[in-house]
Amino acid sequence: MGKRVWLITGASGGLGSALTRSVSAAGDEVIALGRKSVDLTDPGQVRRAVAEAVAAFGRIDVVVNNAGYAAAGAFEELPDSALREQFEVNFFAAADVLRATLPYLRAARSGHLVQISSLAGQVGAPGMSAYTASKHALEGLSVSLAEELAPFGIRVSIVEPGAVNTGFRRSWAERERPGTIADYDDLAARLDRIGRDARQPTEPEEVAAAILALVDLPEPPLRLAVGSDAVAGIRAARIRQLADLETRWIA
Ligand SMILES: NC(=O)c1ccc[n+]([C@@H]2O[C@H](COP(=O)([O-])OP(=O)(O)OC[C@H]3O[C@@H](n4cnc5c(N)ncnc54)[C@H](OP(=O)(O)O)[C@@H]3O)[C@@H](O)[C@H]2O)c1
Incomplete structure (x- = not known):
């Protein structure tokens, strides 16, 4: 190739x-978009960056929606603006990147969209309501797009890492606690501890290697969990969901 x-x-x-x-x-060639070069929450800037990239490279083959962060905190303490900002970056910015790139991929009748979700795209956790909601939304979008875009030769994969050794958790711990409801003191302390815990099982290079292998597959999976914690967490959640189906289903 x-x-x-x-x-x-x-x-x-x-x-x-x-x-x-x-x-x-x-x-391979990379168009690397960083916050300093492009404000992903400004659709005009995203469209211009993509058009310039296509002018320079002639095409785009793989789109990786990776930018994201976690607005950690008890739901009741999170201001509405924090929830909306979480969706702006983790969901709407990713959707804008797809809107800007899809016309080129569709015209080429090929391409691969790689959506960086998370274990949190499949399971929930206390203090993670905004983040898990945004990643579930990204997964919902991706699942439908996979079917919608298949006739045009465009493939969609959702990547679900567990804890990865980056600044991701530290940056949530370094943000100020959004509220002061005493009932959530223990949760806030726990989130802070988790955020500052440097022991994370997967290195970013391992996730990168998994993504490179993914795009080489002739028939890539819709979902790729990366890391033993992600696989175990998703498996446990699905087992619980199946058990719920069995117990709650009424003939
Ligand atoms: N690390 C984990 O444990 C983990 C686990 C599962 C999924 N993920 C997902 O993996 C992806 C990459 O995260 P990471 O682990 O590499 O974390 P990271 O080291 O904190 O990097 C996050 C990237 O997203 C960008 N970003 C954050 N907020 C942004 C905003 N408001 N506007 C534009 N760009 C923004 C950051 O830009 P700046 O450098 O300018 O801040 C940075 O380039 C995210 O989608 C995350 O949800 C991470």
Whole structure:
């Protein structure tokens, strides 16, 4: 296969920068979008960046919606603005990137959309309501798009890492607690502890390697869980869901 052209958002961060390095090392071209070069929450800027990239490289083969963060905190303490901002970045910015790139992929009758979700795209956790909601939304969009775009030769994959050794958790711990409801003191302390815990089982380079292998597959899976914690968490959630189906279903 010749050189592919990748567009990667959040390229300044742990996973985005590891993926950018791995893709370049594999000999492919990368359009690396960082917050300093493009404001992903401004659809006009996203469209212009994509048009310039296509003018420079002639096409885009792989789109990786990677930029994201977690607005951690008890739901009752999160201001509405924090919930909306979470969706702006993790969901609407990703949707804008797809709107800007899909016309080129559809015209080419090929391409691969790689949506960086999370274990949190499949399961919930206390203090993670905004983040899990945004990643579930990204997964819902992706599942429907996979079927909608298949007739045009465009493939969609959802990548679900567990805890990855990047600045992701630290950056949620470093944000100020959004509220002061005493009932949530223990949860806030726990989120802070988790955010500052440096032991995370998966390195960003491992996720990058998994994504490179994914796009090479002739028939890539719709979902790819990366890391033993992600696989175990999703499996446990699905087993619970199946048990719920069995107990609650009424003939
Ligand atoms: N690390 C984990 O444990 C983990 C697990 C599952 C899924 N993920 C997902 O993996 C993706 C990459 O995260 P990471 O682990 O590499 O974290 P990271 O090191 O914090 O990097 C996040 C990237 O997203 C960008 N970003 C954050 N907020 C943004 C905003 N408001 N506007 C534009 N860009 C923004 C950051 O840009 P700046 O550098 O400018 O801030 C950075 O490039 C995210 O979608 C995350 O949800 C991470």
